Amino acid sequence: MQTTLAKDLAERQALAHSLWQDKIQADVYITIGMGTCGIAAGAGDTVVAIQRELDARGLKVAISQVGCVGMCSYEPMMEIQARGRERINYGNAMAKYVKEIFRHYFDEGELRKAVIVGRAIPTISESHGHQLHSLSFVGPEDGQYIPFQSKQLRIVLSNCGLIDPESIEDYLAVDGYSALQRALCEMTPEEVIAEVLDSGLRGRGGGGFPAGLKWRFARQTPSWPKYVICNADEGDPGAFMDRSVLEGDPHSVIEGMIIAGYAIGAEYGYIYARAEYPLAIHRLNIAIAQARELGLLGENILGSGFNFELQIKEGAGAFVCGEETALMNSIMGERGQPWPRPPYPAVAGVWGQPSNVNNVKSYAYTPRILRMGADWFKSLGTEGSSGTAVFALTGQVERTGLIEVPMGITLREIIFDVGGGIGDNKHFKAVQTGGPLGGCLPRTYLDTPVDFDSLRAAGAVMGSGGMIVADETTCMVEFSKYFMQFVVDESCGKCPPCRIGSTRMLEILERITEGESTLADLDEIKRLARGMQQGSLCALGQLAPSPVLSVLRHFEDEFIAHIEDKECPACVCKALITYRVIPDNCTGCMVCARNCASDAISGEKLQVHEIDPSLCIRCGLCYTVCNFDAIEIISPR
Amino acid sequence: MTQDNHNEIDLSLMDEIFTQYRHQAGALIPVLQKAQETYGYLPPDVLQLIARQLKIPLSKVYGVATFYAQFYLERRGRHILRLCDGTACHVKGTPILLTSLEDHFHLQPGETSEDNELTVEIVYCLGSCALAPVAVFDGKVMGRMKQNVLLNTIKKKTDIN
Numbered sequence: 001m002q003t004t005l006a007k008d009l010a011e012r013q014a015l016a017h018s019l020w021q022d023k024i025q026a027d028v029y030i031t032i033g034m035g036t037c038g039i040a041a042g043a044g045d046t047v048v049a050i051q052r053e054l055d056a057r058g059l060k061v062a063i064s065q066v067g068c069v070g071m072c073s074y075e076p077m078m079e080i081q082a083r084g085r086e087r088i089n090y091g092n093a094m095a096k097y098v099k100e101i102f103r104h105y106f107d108e109g110e111l112r113k114a115v116i117v118g119r120a121i122p123t124i125s126e127s128h129g130h131q132l133h134s135l136s137f138v139g140p141e142d143g144q145y146i147p148f149q150s151k152q153l154r155i156v157l158s159n160c161g162l163i164d165p166e167s168i169e170d171y172l173a174v175d176g177y178s179a180l181q182r183a184l185c186e187m188t189p190e191e192v193i194a195e196v197l198d199s200g201l202r203g204r205g206g207g208g209f210p211a212g213l214k215w216r217f218a219r220q221t222p223s224w225p226k227y228v229i230c231n232a233d234e235g236d237p238g239a240f241m242d243r244s245v246l247e248g249d250p251h252s253v254i255e256g257m258i259i260a261g262y263a264i265g266a267e268y269g270y271i272y273a274r275a276e277y278p279l280a281i282h283r284l285n286i287a288i289a290q291a292r293e294l295g296l297l298g299e300n301i302l303g304s305g306f307n308f309e310l311q312i313k314e315g316a317g318a319f320v321c322g323e324e325t326a327l328m329n330s331i332m333g334e335r336g337q338p339w340p341r342p343p344y345p346a347v348a349g350v351w352g353q354p355s356n357v358n359n360v361k362s363y364a365y366t367p368r369i370l371r372m373g374a375d376w377f378k379s380l381g382t383e384g385s386s387g388t389a390v391f392a393l394t395g396q397v398e399r400t401g402l403i404e405v406p407m408g409i410t411l412r413e414i415i416f417d418v419g420g421g422i423g424d425n426k427h428f429k430a431v432q433t434g435g436p437l438g439g440c441l442p443r444t445y446l447d448t449p450v451d452f453d454s455l456r457a458a459g460a461v462m463g464s465g466g467m468i469v470a471d472e473t474t475c476m477v478e479f480s481k482y483f484m485q486f487v488v489d490e491s492c493g494k495c496p497p498c499r500i501g502s503t504r505m506l507e508i509l510e511r512i513t514e515g516e517s518t519l520a521d522l523d524e525i526k527r528l529a530r531g532m533q534q535g536s537l538c539a540l541g542q543l544a545p546s547p548v549l550s551v552l553r554h555f556e557d558e559f560i561a562h563i564e565d566k567e568c569p570a571c572v573c574k575a576l577i578t579y580r581v582i583p584d585n586c587t588g589c590m591v592c593a594r595n596c597a598s599d600a601i602s603g604e605k606l607q608v609h610e611i612d613p614s615l616c617i618r619c620g621l622c623y624t625v626c627n628f629d630a631i632e633i634i635s636p637r
Numbered sequence: 638m639t640q641d642n643h644n645e646i647d648l649s650l651m652d653e654i655f656t657q658y659r660h661q662a663g664a665l666i667p668v669l670q671k672a673q674e675t676y677g678y679l680p681p682d683v684l685q686l687i688a689r690q691l692k693i694p695l696s697k698v699y700g701v702a703t704f705y706a707q708f709y710l711e712r713r714g715r716h717i718l719r720l721c722d723g724t725a726c727h728v729k730g731t732p733i734l735l736t737s738l739e740d741h742f743h744l745q746p747g748e749t750s751e752d753n754e755l756t757v758e759i760v761y762c763l764g765s766c767a768l769a770p771v772a773v774f775d776g777k778v779m780g781r782m783k784q785n786v787l788l789n790t791i792k793k794k795t796d797i798n
Contacts, residue, residue, distance in 0.1 A: 037765045040778035072767025237723030240764030275670075275707055276763060316666055317706030319761065333663035335704040351662070394725035394766035401767060435724065468724045482727050486761060492704075595785065597740040619736040621784050 005303040006185050012294065013172045020173030024122075025083060028061045030054075032093070033077045033161060035068030035247045036279050037240075041075035045095035050078065053102050067248020069135065069161030070402035071117060071148055079120050080105045089117040089137060118146040122162070130371035133174040134158040148399050151418050153380065155388045156364045157404045160248030165283050168290035171251040177296060179367035183259045184304040192263040193219060196366065199374035200386035205231055205322075205359030206434065206464045207539075208385075208452040211366075214356060217346035218264040221354040226266035228257050229350065229357045231327055232273040232280070235319040236435030237486065239466035241390045242360035244402050246273070246280035249364065250287035254310065256363030258297065259370065261308045264356050269310045272327050275317060284312055319436075319490035323538045324349075324357040326492065337494045338538035359464065361390060381407030385451035395432075395468040398423045405450070412446040415469055426471040430555070434463025436483040436490075437543035439550030440470070459550050461543075475572035476555040477562050481509040483547040491540065498541025501532040505548065512559065514575040515566040522559060525552065571633040574618045578637045583608045585630035592622035592631065613637070646682055650675050655690050665693060665701055669708055678709040714749040714756035716795045719773040723762030726770040730782075734770060735759075737784045742797060754797040 023029065030050060034043050050063055069077065074091025078101070081087035090101050092114050103109030118137035125132045134154045137146045144150075154160075163170035171177070183192050197212025218226060230253060234242040246253060257269045273281050288310055291297045299307045313331050320326045321336040328350040330336040349355025365387065369377045378386045385407040391414065394400045398420030405414060411431055415421065422428050432440040439460040441448065448458045455462050470479065487502045505528050511517040529545035536542045552559060561567045568576040581592075581601075588606040600616040603609030611622070611631075623631045654671045658664040668691065672683050679702055688695040702708045718738075722731045738744050738757055746759040765771050768780025772787055774794065779786075791797065 036763075036778075037767060040765050040768055040771070040780055072765075075767070234764070235761070237727070237762040238725045238766055239762065240766060243764045276760065313663075314667070314670065315705075316670065316708060318704065330666065331663055333665035333701070335701055337704075392766060394769065395728055400725075432724065466724065468728065470728060474728050479728070482724070490761075597737070617736070617740065619740055619784075620733045621737055624733070624784050 006181055009177060009181055009294075009296075009302060013175070013178065016169040016172035019169055023062070023064065024081070026061055027083055028054075028059055029064070029079075029081045029087070030061060031064045031066045031079045031161075033068050033075065034065040035160075035244060036277070037068060037072050038075045038077065039279070042094050043076035046076050046078060046093050046098060049095035049098035053098055057102070057106075064164050065166070066163060067160040067165050068244050068402065069137075070157065070244070070404075071399070072401040073399055074115065074117050077117065081120075082106070087120040087122075088140070089120045091115045091117040116140050118149075125372075127372040127376040130178060131175045132158055132368060132372055133162060135162045147420060148401065148403075148418055151409060151413055152404055153388050153406045154404045155368055155380070156245065156252075156361050156390060157248070157402065158368075159252060160244055160402075163249070165248050165250055166286050168251060168287065168294065171249075175371060176251055176367075177255055179370035180255050180258055180296065181302060182370055183262055184302050184306055189219060189263045189265065192259060192370070195374050196263070196369060199369045199377040200384075201362065201365055201369060201377065202385060202452060203358060204361035204365070204390070204464065206437075206462060208462060211358060211362050214346060214358070215260060215263050217344070218266075218354050218356040221347050223354050224265070225268060225353055226264055227350050227353060227355040228261045228264065228266045228269040229324075229328070229331070229345075229355055230257055230269065230271040230360060230363055231322060231324065231357055232271055232277075232360050233315050233322045233327060234274060234277075234360070234464065235322045235490075236437075236464055236466045238392060238394050238432075238468045239435060239464055240392045241402060241465040243277050243280050245360050245364050245390075246277065247283055250280075250283045251291065252364040252367055253360055254284075254287055254291055254297070256366035257310065258301070258308050259366050260356060260358065260363065262306050264354070266354075266356070267307045267309065269308065270313050270331055270350070271310065272313045272315060272321070272331060275314045281312060281314060288312070318492070319486075320492040320538070320540050323540055325538070327357065328355065335492070337492045338540075340537055361465075382449070382451045384453050389450055389462065389465070391433075391465050391467040393419050393467050393469070396422055396426065396471040396474070397469040407451045408449045410447050410449055411441065414450065414467070415446070419469065422469070422471045424471075426473065428469070429472050429474060430470045430476060430479075432460075432468040432470065432479075432547070433466065434461035434546070435466045436486045437461070437539065437546060438463045438466075439546045440476070440479070440554065441550070442554040445554075459553060461546070473570055473572070475513075475568050475570035476551045476558045477509065477568075478513055478570075478572050480548040480551040481506065481513055484509055484544070487540070487544040491544075495535070495537040495541060497532045497535035498537070498544060501528050501536075501541070502544055504528055505532075505545065509548070512562050513568070513573040515562065515573075517563050519560070519563055521563070522552065522556075525549075565636060567636040569635070571635045573635075576637060577618060577633050577635045578613050579611050579616055579618060579620070579622060580632050580634055581609050581611055582630050582632050585628050587628055587630070589627070591625050591627065595621050595625050597621065646676065646680050648682060648686055651683065651686055651690070659690065665691060665698065666705075669698075669702055673708060678712050681710075684710075711749075712753070714753050716755045716775055716791075717758065717773075718755060718791065719758045719760050719763075720746070721761070721763045721765075721769070721771040721773075722759045723766060723769075725766035726762075729769040731770045734772070734782060734784060734787055737788060741788055742791070750797050752797065754795050755791065 097114040325338040593601040
């Protein structure tokens with residue numbers, strides 16, 4: 001291990017920057033998005049195909065593997081830039097379309113299956129002599145931002161898709177680790193805390209507690225050792241913001257943690273990561289080894305006398321471990337169950353010592369704030385919620401993906417401008433934020449500004465960043481039952497209000513979706529919810545009733561339709577629907593009858609088929625396989 | 638805990654794991670993870686050995702092993718199908734996929750077929766929501782899954798009836 005002094009770091013950065021310039025200005029520069037989502041969509045095969053194509057053309061260039069730019073619906077994505085020409089981003093770049101993409105870029109060939117997402121334009125913003133590199137995408141012809149990007153502002157995601165996450169040189173080239181240098185060599189720990197506090201950075205795990213304040217509490221506790229913990233146990237279903245940051249820009253999280261360690265006086269850090277994120281863990285391991293090799297982790301960092309070490313702790317599959325005290329129990333090898341607070345982690349956390357727990361994004365913001373200044377960060381977003389918000393936009397929305405928007409933007413702008421609205425001629429019904437502990441909002445709330453306080457006032461929460469859009473095919477009662485099922489599965493079982501309350505609540509919701517309930521059940525839900533909110537030990541139990549209560553508040557008519565009319569308006573709840581053949585559309589092709597597992601469909605070839613409701617188990621396979629839209633779902637039965 | 642054929646398990650494979658972790662605080666979970674990597678699941682003999690070696694009561698080892706979803710105390714199938722039922726996958730059709738698995742193979746989440754050919758599991762969110770609904774068959778991620786594609790994949794890749 002070597003000691004890198006501040007001047008060594010500056011030299012390394014200058015060298016990295018010139019290597020970076022050489023790389024992006026080579027004869028041909030090619031990047032491919034290699035996040036989990038890109039790989040799942042086939043990016044691994046695409047890399048092989050690109051190499052084959054390069055060989056065939058006699059081009060000797062390295063392929064740069066980058067993180068995810070967030071446009072999941074276009075995955076896999078690749079970019080090509082020949083020297084002096086435009087940098088084009090291609091979507092749907094499956095291995096089999098790579099040839100076509102090369103022909104399009106180099107030989108003016110036609111694009112058939114692959115698509116042009118836009119022209120990628122590297123952008124640099126400057127503040128206080130430091131830089132924030134990012135990538136923007138404009139339309140190939142008009143030069144306007146592509147719709148998905150028009151309202152986005154990439155701060156914490158700025159490096160995702162720009163740099164190779166497995167290369168510390170790339171990170172150094174975009175001003176990486178200069179915030180650490182500034183903190184260790186030019187600032188006292190108190191000044192670092194003051195700057196973070198002044199920036200107004202609020203914890204991005206969902207709670208929204210001011211990060212600087214948390215750091216100050218941990219610093220002020222007179223005990224040693226202290227610990228810095230990164231909560232990367234992103235368990236909310238439908239949320240993958242932290243995964244993307246860890247996979248696309250792991251060094252920024254590490255840099256943020258070292259700075260936090262310096263600020264609070266901790267020499268040891270843990271990253272508690274979900275085991276479901278193997279690629280994120282792999283890249284973190286690489287990044288930690290690289291930082292250690294450069295002396296950015298270890299003893300006497302940058303000659304400042306400050307020591308810091310970092311270890312990854314892999315989770316083992318428990319949602320409750322996203323709760324900070326449960327997480328610390330898990331780090332200590334215990335069952336991941338929460339303990340009552342106080343004492344708060346800043347006073348007595350892991351191993352009984354002062355600990356600071358923050359979310360992945362909170363740490364990743366930190367180096368950017370120290371580089372560009374608190375005033376710069378404060379100038380973005382709203383007064384109470386500075387900076388940007390990152391959302392995983394999914395569900396029934398046209399353009400799904402990972403987005404970063406300035407705080408204060410409305411839900412409507414996110415869903416309809418960035419997300420492109422609802423596809424298939426369907427209509428918006430609800431948007432859910434905050435996952436199983438959040439709430440959903442109907443159409444009338446679409447103009448709610450997105451920030452910590454406005455969302456909370458509207459009955460939803462910011463959460464850690466899941467945003468799921470539902471259209472009219474989603475049954476809100478079933479939706480809330482789904483979240484309650486999740487809580488029943490994931491409740492740690494320590495305190496009865498959560499363990500028993502969620503089970504009883506689920507039973508009621510099951511009765512409602514089966515058409516066997518009365519209106520009195522709605523009062524019972526509210527009563528149980530109060531008990532859980534007031535009596536549960538941790539946020540999991542306290543917030544678990546939120547999704548059901550928000551649905552009850554905004555979509556009470558759907559509950560009543562299920563209870564009084566035995567009708568599921570969205571035609572989802574199995575007990576309340578029946579499948580029927582539309583005679584005018586049926587061509588008698590036999591596809592549904594062949595696929596039916598319970599032999600409920602009868603009919604000769606070229607004759608209109610019929611479904612026997614007494615045999616039908618309502619699995620919906622006929623509905624899926626019919627090519628002529630000849631099956632309809634009816635409710636009530 | 639189920640009975641196991643004692644001859645099948647080579648406990649000496651644990652030695653290296655203990656050497657690496659014995660002196661680390663909070664080692665129980667990583668040791669269980671490594672043991673499961675080695676044996677595919679956590680046989681009773683292994684749990685007992687871990688308790689002895691780490692000097693932790695067996696009750697606590699068992700408590701931790703049963704608390705976390707990723708530890709298996711029973712052998713799993715030769716092929717593993719994990720269906721994501723995260724919110725995005727849920728609204729995009731995972732429940733229908735589950736129904737058809739139950740109809741065709743009589744398997745519910747968490748169950749292994751009688752011939753030990755296939756295990757079906759539910760996971761909450763693999764973080765690939767844009768590809769919803771997502772299935773992972775033997776480690777390969779398959780996005781935008783449809784009932785017929787899923788059933789065909791299973792029939793093609795396994796010997797299940």
